[in-house]
Amino acid sequence: MPAADVQELTDRVLAGDRRALARAITLVESTNAEHRADAAELLAAVLPRTGSTVRIGISGPPGVGKSTFIEAMGALVTEQGHQVAVLAIDPSSARTGGSILGDKTRMERLARNPRAFIRPSPASGELGGVARRTREAMLLCEAAGFDVVVIETVGVGQSELAVADLVDLFVLLASPSGGDDLQGIKRGIMELADLVVVTKADGALLSSANHAAADLRRAVHLLRPKHEGLTTEVLLASSTTPHDDGVAAVWRAISSAHEALAATDQLDTLRASQATAWLWDEIRSELLHRFRTTVKPTDLAAMEAAVRSGELTPSMAAQRLLEGFGG
Numbered sequence: 001m002p003a004a005d006v007q008e009l010t011d012r013v014l015a016g017d018r019r020a021l022a023r024a025i026t027l028v029e030s031t032n033a034e035h036r037a038d039a040a041e042l043l044a045a046v047l048p049r050t051g052s053t054v055r056i057g058i059s060g061p062p063g064v065g066k067s068t069f070i071e072a073m074g075a076l077v078t079e080q081g082h083q084v085a086v087l088a089i090d091p092s093s094a095r096t097g098g099s100i101l102g103d104k105t106r107m108e109r110l111a112r113n114p115r116a117f118i119r120p121s122p123a124s125g126e127l128g129g130v131a132r133r134t135r136e137a138m139l140l141c142e143a144a145g146f147d148v149v150v151i152e153t154v155g156v157g158q159s160e161l162a163v164a165d166l167v168d169l170f171v172l173l174a175s176p177s178g179g180d181d182l183q184g185i186k187r188g189i190m191e192l193a194d195l196v197v198v199t200k201a202d203g204a205l206l207s208s209a210n211h212a213a214a215d216l217r218r219a220v221h222l223l224r225p226k227h228e229g230l231t232t233e234v235l236l237a238s239s240t241t242p243h244d245d246g247v248a249a250v251w252r253a254i255s256s257a258h259e260a261l262a263a264t265d266q267l268d269t270l271r272a273s274q275a276t277a278w279l280w281d282e283i284r285s286e287l288l289h290r291f292r293t294t295v296k297p298t299d300l301a302a303m304e305a306a307v308r309s310g311e312l313t314p315s316m317a318a319q320r321l322l323e324g325f326g327g
Contacts, residue, residue, distance in 0.1 A: 046143035060173030067112035176208035202238035
């Protein structure tokens with residue numbers, strides 16, 4: 001892409017042009033070497049306009065109602081004058097690598113909201129279901145003027161661990177099934193949560209939701225606080241009830257916790273730590289890419305065969321391949 005085109009795209013993103021933002025995210029998601037160079041130039045240009053936003057991660061077991069909850073909260077937050085960007089990490093098609101779930105299918109009303117922007121990205125086998133370029137997409141959304149960025153994960157495997165390294169606050173959704181969810185949520189995931197929300201707390205499920213919330217409160221009470229001065233709350237919400245006070249309470253809790261982190265400099269410390277982790281993630285990814293493009297396929301196949309047959313241990317085979325790679 002000519003330098004003039006990169007500059008034009010940068011200017012349009014900074015002006016809040018939605019189409020330009022979508023194009024910019026496509027650019028940073030590209031694996032093409034020339035596109036990566038253009039993306040680096042674009043990101044460097046917009047970086048000074050990033051950072052003054054609330055970054056929220058939302059996860060939970062499949063079927064808990066993540067998209068429905070995000071749509072309800074997004075409607076509430078935009079009514080209050082905020083601009084909301086949602087980066088939804090979708091399961092990837094095994095055949096095409098593309099998103100199986102679409103943004104307009106899952107959040108149709110929010111997708112039509114002029115103060116909201118929704119971008120689905122295929123997980124494509126990335127660790128934890130978090131697309132590799134989600135961090136960069138988040139920065140682009142911030143540069144385009146969105147002051148609330150939500151990252152929704154597929155809620156399987158290591159997704160919660162991965163998204164926690166991207167956001168200021170991590171919200172874990174749980175269903176009214178209570179005990180079943182507690183069995184499925186690992187202690188390590190619970191420790192990451194800044195806020196736990198029991199969804200579908202209405203109608204026939206309200207009693208179950210209250211029991212689930214009580215169980216979860218006992219569970220989080222045993223955990224060490226994630227941030228100094230903040231305790232993990234457990235709230236209830238109904239995403240399908242118009243203007244449900246539970247959704248409003250969740251947003252108030254998020255806003256309050258974010259303000260507390262910023263007031264005590266914990267937010268700056270957290271983001272600095274995340275930036276360092278991002279650096280090492282990029283180093284690992286780039287080294288693996290260079291390794292795969294440098295080592296001869298025949299050598300790699302021979303080492304894999306030797307490992308499968310038991311002729312070499314994995315560590316011995318890896319050492320031989322790395323010696324040929326230059327290290």
